[in-house]
Amino acid sequence: MMKTPHEKIEFLERMADGITSWIGSIPSLIIHTLLFIVSFLLPVFGIVDVDKMLLVLTTVLSLEAIYLSILIQMSVNKSHEKIEDIQEDIEEISEDIEDIQEDIEEISEDLEEISEDIEEISEDIEDIQEDIEEINEDEDDEDHNERAKKAILKSNVSSNKNEIRFLKDKIAELQHKIDELKKD
Numbered sequence: 001m002m003k004t005p006h007e008k009i010e011f012l013e014r015m016a017d018g019i020t021s022w023i024g025s026i027p028s029l030i031i032h033t034l035l036f037i038v039s040f041l042l043p044v045f046g047i048v049d050v051d052k053m054l055l056v057l058t059t060v061l062s063l064e065a066i067y068l069s070i071l072i073q074m075s076v077n078k079s080h081e082k083i084e085d086i087q088e089d090i091e092e093i094s095e096d097i098e099d100i101q102e103d104i105e106e107i108s109e110d111l112e113e114i115s116e117d118i119e120e121i122s123e124d125i126e127d128i129q130e131d132i133e134e135i136n137e138d139e140d141d142e143d144h145n146e147r148a149k150k151a152i153l154k155s156n157v158s159s160n161k162n163e164i165r166f167l168k169d170k171i172a173e174l175q176h177k178i179d180e181l182k183k184d
Helices: 005-023 026-044 052-140 143-184
Strands: none
Touching: 005 026, 005 143, 026 052, 052 143
């Protein structure tokens, strides 16, 4: 199965991450120390000439240093990309929070307006109730048609009272939801 260029790059990045992780580990430190000890013991026991050992060791260490610097830079670049992604996410979340705060402020203003409307409606209901009481007192003196009108008015007032109670309940429910949103 052929790997796409993207899959090849991901494989190389995973391999680079693995090597970088291993190089920064205790086993790597132990192995490097053992290799250096063996390298310096080879000339002591006469197995290899000191100059050749130093030339090979210097070349190997230079190549290792080059590759390590490349691998470390790859890790730094990858970390930098992740940090940029996180910063973008934080900015988006901050914008969302600002939008939510604006919505909450608008809802609070709407609630204040609704509360004012309820107060006005309550005052109107009190006025209507007073009118009804006056109508009831004057009812004995009025004719039958006036009584019918008053009955209709009472029915409308009663209906309005029920609607106002319903609106008060809805407003209380909205206020409760807004309080919950403010807490969140």
